[in-house]
Each structure stands twice: as C-alpha cells, then as structure tokens.
Amino acid sequence: MRILVLGGDGYLGWPTALHLSSAGCEVAVVDNFARRGYDLEMGVESLVPIASLQRRVECWEDVSGHQIETFIGDTTEEAFVYDMVGRFRPDAIVHFAEQRSAPYSMVDRKHAVYTQVNNVVGTLNLLYAIADTDPAIHLVKLGTMGEYGTPNIDIEEGYIEITHRGRTDVLPFPKQPGSFYHLSKVHDSHNIAFCCRAWGLRATDLNQGVVYGQSTPETLLHPDLATRFDYDAVFGTVLNRFVIQAAAGQALTVYGKGGQTRGFLDIRDTLACVELAIESPAAAGEFRVFNQFTESYSVNELAEKVATAAGGADIAHLEDPRVELEEHYYRAAHTKLLDLGLLPFLLGDDLLGDLLALARAHVHRIELSALAPQVMWRATSSTLSRPGRPRTVNANRDFPR
Numbered sequence: 001m002r003i004l005v006l007g008g009d010g011y012l013g014w015p016t017a018l019h020l021s022s023a024g025c026e027v028a029v030v031d032n033f034a035r036r037g038y039d040l041e042m043g044v045e046s047l048v049p050i051a052s053l054q055r056r057v058e059c060w061e062d063v064s065g066h067q068i069e070t071f072i073g074d075t076t077e078e079a080f081v082y083d084m085v086g087r088f089r090p091d092a093i094v095h096f097a098e099q100r101s102a103p104y105s106m107v108d109r110k111h112a113v114y115t116q117v118n119n120v121v122g123t124l125n126l127l128y129a130i131a132d133t134d135p136a137i138h139l140v141k142l143g144t145m146g147e148y149g150t151p152n153i154d155i156e157e158g159y160i161e162i163t164h165r166g167r168t169d170v171l172p173f174p175k176q177p178g179s180f181y182h183l184s185k186v187h188d189s190h191n192i193a194f195c196c197r198a199w200g201l202r203a204t205d206l207n208q209g210v211v212y213g214q215s216t217p218e219t220l221l222h223p224d225l226a227t228r229f230d231y232d233a234v235f236g237t238v239l240n241r242f243v244i245q246a247a248a249g250q251a252l253t254v255y256g257k258g259g260q261t262r263g264f265l266d267i268r269d270t271l272a273c274v275e276l277a278i279e280s281p282a283a284a285g286e287f288r289v290f291n292q293f294t295e296s297y298s299v300n301e302l303a304e305k306v307a308t309a310a311g312g313a314d315i316a317h318l319e320d321p322r323v324e325l326e327e328h329y330y331r332a333a334h335t336k337l338l339d340l341g342l343l344p345f346l347l348g349d350d351l352l353g354d355l356l357a358l359a360r361a362h363v364h365r366i367e368l369s370a371l372a373p374q375v376m377w378r379a380t381s382s383t384l385s386r387p388g389r390p391r392t393v394n395a396n397r398d399f400p401r
C-alpha cells in the first residue's frame with residue numbers, strides 16, 4: 001500500500017512513517033519544517049536531540065533497507081499539494097501536518113490567524129487534490145478529543161442520536177473546543193464531512209487524546225531515528241512535561257485545581273490506531289469518526305502518578321493560564337478502535353520509569369525558563385501575555401505562506 005504521511009517530520013508523523021514503512025508500505029513523508037521553525041522562534045529545542053529529515057531517512061534505509069521518499073513543501077500551497085498527490089498516487093493519506101499547540105494558537109491575533117489558515121487551508125487544499133486526483137484515496141485525518149470540550153453528558157464517537165420535538169436523527173456530536181487550535185480541528189472536521197457528503201470522498205477523523213511517550217520499536221533502532229520530546233509550556237503536553245519536570249527536580253505544574261480530565265494514549269498506540277484505520281478504510285462517501293485514546297486521567301492523577309514513579313516530587317498548583325473547567329464530568333466513548341483490534345499500552349510504572357530515565361539522561365538540555373506557562377487565554381494583539389518574560393514566541397515573525 002502507498003501511504004503519504006503529511007507532517008512526517010513531527011513528533012507523531014515521523015514514528016508513524018517508520019512504523020508503516022517497516023510494515024511493508026511504500027511511504028513518503030511531507031513536511032515544511034514549520035515545527036522546527038517554532039523551536040527557533042521560541043528559543044527551545046526537543047529534550048532529545050533529533051536528526052535532520054534527510055539524515056533520518058538515510059539512517060532508516062541503512063538500518064531497515066526500506067526507502068522513504070520526501071516531499072518538502074507547504075500544504076497551504078495549492079500547486080505543491082496537487083503535485084505531491086498526483087506524483088505519489090497514494091492509497092491513503094495520513095494527515096498530521098498542522099500547527100498543534102493550543103497555547104501557541106492563543107499567543108495573539110497573528111498566531112491565531114496563522115494556526116487557522118495553516119490548518120484549515122492546508123486541509124482544504126488536500127480535499128480538493130484528493131477529489132481531483134483520485135476520490136478513492138482514504139484520508140486519515142488527525143483530529144482531537146478537544147473538539148468536544150467537556151460537556152456534562154457522555155461524549156460519543158462523532159455522532160449522537162437526538163430526539164427533538166418527537167423527531168429523531170443521528171447528528172454530529174456538539175463541539176465546544178477550548179482554543180483557536182482546537183477550533184481549527186472542528187472547522188476541518190466540518191469541511192471533511194461536507195466533502196464526503198458532496199463528493200463521495202472517504203475519510204476517517206481520528207479524534208486523538210493527549211499523547212505521551214517518546215520511543216517506538218523503530219525509533220529505538222538508532223539515535224538518529226529518535227522523535228522529538230517537548231517540555232516547554234507551549235508545545236510540551238502535560239504528562240511529558242510532568243516527567244521532565246520531575247527529572248529536573250522541579251515542581252510539577254498543575255494548572256488550577258487539576259480536576260481537568262482528558263483522554264490519553266501511548267505514542268505506540270497512535271501508530272497502531274493509524275495502521276488499523278488504514279487497514280479497514282472508510283467507505284466511499286463515509287465520514288468516520290474514531291475517538292483515539294485509551295484511558296482518562298485528571299491532571300491531579302497524572303501528577304500523583306509521576307511523583308510516585310519519581311520517588312517524590314513537589315506538585316505546584318499554578319493559576320490556570322487557560323479558560324477551561326477545572327472540575328467537571330468526563331466520560332467519553334472509545335470502542336471503535338478496540339473493535340478493530342487495538343491492544344492498548346496502558347500507563348504503568350514501567351513506562352513512567354523508562355520516560356524518567358530518558359529525561360534524566362538529557363536533563364542538561366532542559367531550559368528551566370521554558371517550563372513556566374506564559375500564554376494566557378485572553379485577547380491580545382501583541383506578543384507578550386505576561387510582560388517582562390523574554391522567553392516567548394515572536395509576534396513579528398513572518399509566517400511561511
């Protein structure tokens with residue numbers, strides 16, 4: 001099978017490309033290196049050093065004998081998208097290529113606009129390119145559990161049956177996203193659903209929870225195959241941050257009351273879920289939604305787990321920089337991937353021990369000033385949400401178009 005992995009230089013895209021390649025697929029990765037650019041903008045780096053994409057691909061061929069093709073370019077460029085889809089002729093496209101940080105999207109107006117243009121226009125270009133090139137191509141799109149928000153009812157997988165004034169229908173589950181980033185995923189979902197309805201495209205929206213972990217069987221084969229491991233307050237996700245904070249002897253930064261509950265999954269399960277989605281594609285005209293997570297935890301529960309695994313760590317309750325419910329009901333369905341055969345890696349002391357060891361081995365690379373949250377969820381047209389802190393994103397940056 002021929003698979004294009006968009007965003008294949010990123011945290012999840014790179015190990016997914018390796019996994020699919022080792023499973024015998026013909027794989028090409030697509031990236032514009034925007035993620036490496038955000039690091040430069042913020043003056044931070046992945047805790048674990050990462051090789052250039054060129055070196056990664058070369059190393060993979062040496063280690064595995066498999067080739068991975070590369071397309072360097074921007075999904076917001078129509079000609080680039082048509083060219084890569086037309087030349088590679090994939091059976092499936094796995095689309096990771098978006099700006100994925102909620103805090104980054106909330107820095108200021110420029111970052112909000114960049115995030116939504118990058119994500120929504122990139123996906124629209126792709127939908128047109130698929131429709132014009134070959135509508136049978138299966139789009140496997142990374143969405144997010146955050147599209148749903150935290151309603152006071154059970155969350156279903158994409159759709160809910162509603163009876164209203166005596167009539168019943170199955171409708172898209174209501175969306176209450178919590179950042180301009182999460183909103184961009186909702187806009188994508190609507191656009192993809194429309195193209196499935198109107199043009200008969202086939203798509204799977206993987207509403208993924210928060211991912212943790214850094215190693216997969218393939219990335220462990222050589223240091224130059226490693227994927228990124230982010231800890232800064234803008235791109236680091238909560239469990240990865242807690243592990244790294246504990247390794248550095250810093251307090252774990254619980255925002256607010258810490259009752260915020262989310263769905264989580266091991267990075268190895270991301271790879272497995274994508275593979276399962278590809279193996280049994282959506283039907284022509286079908287817009288399929290899978291909730292892609294394996295366990296739910298509150299932020300407090302995660303902090304306690306990490307502190308215990310680390311043999312002790314302080315837990316600090318900081319003022320929540322976000323606008324979100326700090327205590328709420330949370331129960332979300334996630335059976336469709338299990339039904340397809342997913343055998344999840346659950347969060348245990350062995351994985352936390354491995355992650356702590358990894359973080360301790362690279363502790364000298366931690367920039368402590370990047371740990372504190374700086375982006376507040378309020379409207380600002382200028383760059384610094386908290387004046388006086390130099391380590392932040394650059395409002396004058398020229399975004400790649």
Ligand code: NAD
Pocket residue numbers: 006007008009010011012013030031032033034035036073074075076095096097098099100118122142143144145208209210211212237
């Ligand atoms: P990442 O930022 O590490 O990777 C995204 C990649 O896409 C980067 O390499 C970036 O350079 C590339 N990219 C961005 N815009 C592009 C464009 N216009 N053209 C070409 N390439 C572009 O992010 P990640 O953590 O690997 O996440 C991948 C996807 O999974 C995202 O869509 C994200 O929303 C989703 N997701 C991630 C998580 C998580 O916890 N990391 C959880 C749920 C969903």
Ligand code: USQ
Pocket residue numbers: 100101102103143144145146147182208209210211235236237238239241253254255256258260262263299322324
């Ligand atoms: N949080 C803390 N302390 C921290 C960092 C985060 O308490 O140091 C809290 C946040 O306030 C939030 C929760 O932890 O309530 C999750 O935050 P996060 O930064 O780990 O995750 P989030 O911003 O939701 O985004 C991440 C990915 C995004 C993906 C999303 C899945 O960056 O790409 O879409 O997880 S989900 O959360 O299901 O929407």
